[in-house]
Amino acid sequence: MADIGLIGLAVMGQNLALNIADKGFKISVYNRSYEKTEHTVKRAEDEGKGSYQLAGFKTMQEFVNSLSKPRKVIMLVQAGNPVDSTIELLSPLLEKGDIIIDGGNEWFLNTEKRAKKAVELGLLYMGMGVSGGEEGARHGPSLMPGGPIEAYDQIKHILEKIAAPLVNEPPCVTYIGERGSGNYVKMVHNGIEYGDMQLIAEVYDMMKSVGKLTNEEIAETFTEWNNSELKSYLIEITSKIFKKKDDLGEGHLVDKIVDKSGSKGTGKWTVQEGAERGIAIPTMASALDSRYISSLRDERLSAESQLTGPTPNDLTETVDKKVFVQQLKNALYCSKICSYTQGMNLIAEASKQYGWNLKLGEIARIWKGGCIIRAVFLDRIKNAYDLNPNLPSLFLDPDFNKEIAERQAAWRKIIQMAISAGIPTPALSSSLAYYDSYRRGRLPANLIQAQRDFFGAHTYERTDMKGAFHAKWEE
Template identity: 55%
Template sequence: MQAEMAVTRIGLSGLAVMGQFLALNIAEKGFPISVYNRTTSKVDETVQRAKVEGNLPVYGYHDPASFVNSIQKPRVVIMLVKAGAPVDQTIATLAAHLEQGDCIIDGGNEWYENTERREKAMEECGLLYLGMGVSGGEEGARNGPSLMPGGSFEAYKYIEDILLQVAAQVPDSGPCVTYIGKGGSRNFVKMVHNGIEYGDMQLIAEAYDVLKSVGKLTNSELQQITADIFSIKDDQGDGYLVDKVLDKTGMKGTGKWTVQQAAELSVAAPTIEVSLDSRFLSGLKDERVEAAKIFQGDFSSNLPVDKAQLIEDGMNIIKAKSMEKGWSLNLGELARIWKGGCIIRAIFLDCIKKAYDRNADLANLLVDPEFAQEIMDRQAAWRRVVCLAINNGVSTPGMSASLAYLLTSKTRTSYVFVC
C-alpha cells in the first residue's frame, strides 16, 4: 500500500476485477487515482498490479477517511459494487467523509428508480450523484469501455476529460462516451443496452449452431469465416476450447428488466424476449439431456443473419421511456458510443446513427428509406436461413422472432384474435 498521502485526481471504491481494471485504465491515461476496498487485500493487490504494469499512479488506502481525503477537491469517487444494498452502504461510508460539492459516481448495473432516489438524497446533502454504465466487461474496463454517464450534468463536467480518454476510441467516430441525460436515464439506457447484448449473443449462438449443425463446418472452417476463438485449443491440448464450454448460462437481471419495461411501454422486443427465454431453457440442462434421448434429428447446410432488427427493438424501448420521462435522449449518440468497447459494436450502428441524424424523431427505423433498403437487401437470405434451420430441426428463436417482427411491420393488415 502507498504510505504517503498523495493528492489524486479521482478515487475508485470497489476492487473486484472490473474495479481494478478500470482503475488501471484511468491511471494508464495519466490520471493519478486513489483506490479503496472494504477487504484491504484487494487494495494491496491493485497497487501491486499497478506497479507490475509500469508503476502506474495508483494509490491504495485501507480506511475510507484517508481515501476520501487523498482526492483533490471537488472530490469525485467512482463506486463499482454490487447493485442494491451494497450501493447504499458504500454511499453511507463515503458520504460521511465527503463535503458539499463532492460527487459519487455509481458504475454498476442498477435499477433506474434507485439511482433517481439516491440522486435526490445526495442533493439534499449537498452532494452530486452520477450514474455511469461501464460496458465491455473486464477487457473493456482495462482497455477502453463504452461509457454511459447520466444524472448530474455538473458532475459529468468534473470528469469529462478523464472519460474521453478512458473510453474506447473508434476511428472516424471518437470516444465511446457521451452524457446520456438527467435522472436515471443512464441506468435505463445501460439496462436496454444489456438486453440488446442478450439478443446479440443469442443471434451469434444461433448462427454458430446453423453453421456447425446444419452446415457441418469444422472448427477450422468456422475460424476462417467468423472468429479466432474456434482455433483455440484447451489447456490439455486434446481438443478445441469452444467444444468444451458448457451450454448453460445465467443472467444478472438487466435482460429481464428490459423485457418487463418493453411490456410496460407496449413496445415489441421479440428478439430480446426470446433470448431471455433461451437463457431460462439453457439452465434446464438435465431436462434437455433427457429430452435429447427421445428426440433425434438430421442436419445439413447454412447462411448467416443480421442483427439490425435487434438493435431497433432496443432503440424503440429507449425512445418510449425517454418520451414518458422527458429525458430527451439522443438516440444517434447512443448508436455512436456503442460502436466500441462493448459487445454490440455492429457496423449497422453507423446506419442507425445516420438514420437518427436525418430525423431525430424517427418513429421507427424501418420507415427510414436508407435503413429499410439495408434490411431489404438482406431479408431474402434471412428467410432462407430460418427455413433451412427449421427444415433441419435446428432451433433459431432469435432469428425467427426478428423475422416475424419484420414481416408483421411491413404488412398493411395485421390479424390478431381478441376475446
C-alpha cells in the same frame, strides 16, 4: 491531492483505476478488503513502471481525505445492497457539492432513488454505464454517464481521456441525460448484447447441424464475416473461440463446454422494461428465454429420447455450403437490424416517458468502440438517426429498408430449413416475425379485441366510425 477516487477493486474496478492512472490523473483507491487494494497498488507499480500516481488507503476516512475538492468518487461494487452500504459509509464523510458516480450495472430506478437522497445531503449523484469488460475498462471502455449536468461537467475531462478513442470523432462517452438515464441506456445495451449473442449462437448451430461445417470452417467463416458489414467485437471473438484447442484434452475447447448459459440480470431487466413501456422486443426476449431453457439441461437430455420431431437428417435438399453460409450471413444481418431497432425503440420510449431527451444517434456513436456490442454496423444506425432524429423504426430508414429487401429471401429460407430440421432458432425466427408484423397494415388483433369484449366488456374501436363500442355477442 488526488483528482478522483475509486471504491471497489474487483477486476473492473482495478482496471478502470489503472486506466485513469495511465492517462496521467492522480487517483486514490479503496476496497473493503485491503488485500485487493495492495494488489492494485502493486499492479500500478508494475504496469506504470513507477509513473502512475495511484495510492491505496486502508480506511474510508483516509481515502476521502486524500481527494481534492469537490471530491469525485467512482463506485464499482455489486449492484443492490452493496451500493447502499457503500453510500452509507461514504456520504457522511463528504461535503456539499461532492460527486458520487455509480459505475456498476444498477437498476435505473435505484439510481433515481439514491440521487434524490443525495440531493437532500447536498451531494451530486450519477449512474454511469461502463461497457467493454475488463479489457475495455483497462484500455478504453464505452461510458454512459447520466445524472446532473453540473456533475458531468466536472468529470468530463477525465471520462473523455479514459473512454475508447474513435478515429476523427470524439471518444466513446457523452452526457446521456438526467437521473437514471445512463443506467437505462447501459441496460438496453446489455439487452441488445443478449440478442446479438443468441443470434450468433443460432447461426453456429445451423452451420454445425445443417451445413456440417467443421470448427475450422466455422472459424474461417466468422473471420471472413468480420471483414464485412458484420464486423464487430462479438463476431471477432467468435472466430477466435472456434480456433481454440482444448489445453486439457483433444479437440476444440468450445465442444467441451456445457451447453448452459448464465445471466446476471440486465437482460431480464430489459425484457421487463419492454413490457412496462409497451415496446415489443422479441429478439431480446427470445434470447433471454433461450438462456433459461439452456439451464434445463437434465430435462432436455431426458426429453431427447422421449419426444419426437424432425432432425437435420430429415432434410431432403442438398446443402451447398457456400450458398448456405451466404444465406446465414444475410439472415444474421437482417436479424441484427431487428434487435437494434427494438433496443433503440425502447430507449426512445423511455426517454419520452421519463423526459430524458436522449439522442439516439449519439448513443449509437459511443457504442462504436470499447463496448461489447461495438460494430461498424453502428455507423449506419448513427447516420440514420442523424438524418431523422424522430425515425420511428430503423426499418423505415431508406438504406436499412433496401438492405432487408435484398436479403430477406435468404432470411426466410434459413428459418424454413431450421423448422424442417427441428433446429430451434427463436431469435432469428422472432426477428422475422417482428419484421413481418411491422410491415402488415392489418393484423389479427381485431379478433383478440373481440374476444376481450366478449368475456370482459373491454370495448373495441371500429374501422368505419369513431368511438368505443361494446357488443352483445350472444344476441
